[in-house]
Amino acid sequence: xxxxTQTPRNRITKTGKRIMLECSxxxxxxxxxxxxxxxxxxxxxxxxxxxVKDINKGEISDGYSVSRQAQAKFSLSLESAIPNQTxxxxxxxxxxxxxxxxxxxxxxxxxxx
Amino acid sequence: xxxxxxxxxxxxxxxxxxxSLNCSYTVSxxxxxxxxxxxxxxxxxxxFTLYSAGEEKExxxxxxxxxxxxxxxxxxxxxxxxSATYLCAVLRGATNKLIFGTGTLLAVQP
Numbered sequence: 001x002x003x004x005t006q007t008p009r010n011r012i013t014k015t016g017k018r019i020m021l022e023c024s025x026x027x028x029x030x031x032x033x034x035x036x037x038x039x040x041x042x043x044x045x046x047x048x049x050x051x052v053k054d055i056n057k058g059e060i061s062d063g064y065s066v067s068r069q070a071q072a073k074f075s076l077s078l079e080s081a082i083p084n085q086t087x088x089x090x091x092x093x094x095x096x097x098x099x100x101x102x103x104x105x106x107x108x109x110x111x112x113x
Numbered sequence: 114x115x116x117x118x119x120x121x122x123x124x125x126x127x128x129x130x131x132x133s134l135n136c137s138y139t140v141s142x143x144x145x146x147x148x149x150x151x152x153x154x155x156x157x158x159x160x161f162t163l164y165s166a167g168e169e170k171e172x173x174x175x176x177x178x179x180x181x182x183x184x185x186x187x188x189x190x191x192x193x194x195x196s197a198t199y200l201c202a203v204l205r206g207a208t209n210k211l212i213f214g215t216g217t218l219l220a221v222q223p
Contacts, residue, residue, distance in 0.1 A: 004156075031209070040215060041215065042117075042200070042213040042214055042215040042216065043157070043200070043202075043211070043213040044213070045210050045211070048209065048210075050209075058210065059210070090156050090157070092156075094209075100144070100145050100147075100162060100204055101147075101159055101162060102147075102159070102211060103159060104149075104156030104157045104158070104159075105156050106154075106155055106156050107154070107155065107156050
């Protein structure tokens with residue numbers, strides 16, 4: 001969905017490096033989410049934010065942090081990347097008027113060597 | 114523990130050969146069940162939301178149904194462009210946390 005963009009689309013980094021994944025949306029949605037997808041495990045929620053001042057942990061937040069810089073921007077950081085953080089990362093958004101439906105970005109493929 | 118199980122893991126159909134994908138779930142206080150389609154290298158694309166047992170939704174060749182324990186995604190006369198991974202997810206109670214299954218990889222051969 002072109003309304004939700006993620007940068008970079010692909011990234012290879014080394015163990016111990018700090019890395020930031022960025023998500024921007026033009027949908028005007030209040031709520032934003034970060035997921036990771038691993039083969040055989042499905043999508044799992046890392047963090048979510050209902051507005052600029054609201055940040056909540058998901059089921060697998062350890063080793064990650066987030067920043068909601070504006071309504072349209074939500075960044076995910078790996079302070080010290082490790083190989084088992086190699087995965088596909090997706091940002092998603094939802095509208096307060098239809099909170100249940102989430103719209104996903106194209107994803108970032110992250111490889112930690 | 115909340116759980117979503119999709120079957121089969123992979124399905125290969127001939128063009129025009131109708132079939133169904135299954136999503137069984139155990140969740141406390143189902144608030145909604147969602148179907149997404151995911152193409153290789155792309156993010157999940159929203160298809161349907163079902164809220165109560167007996168509800169049905171249709172879109173082109175796809176029809177989703179819901180019971181108290183499972184949901185089915187029926188694909189009628191599929192075409193090669195229907196090839197994708199289909200993901201099922203549930204939303205529990207007052208949370209905003211989607212719990213995803215691992216998906217069914219559908220391949221439709223011409």
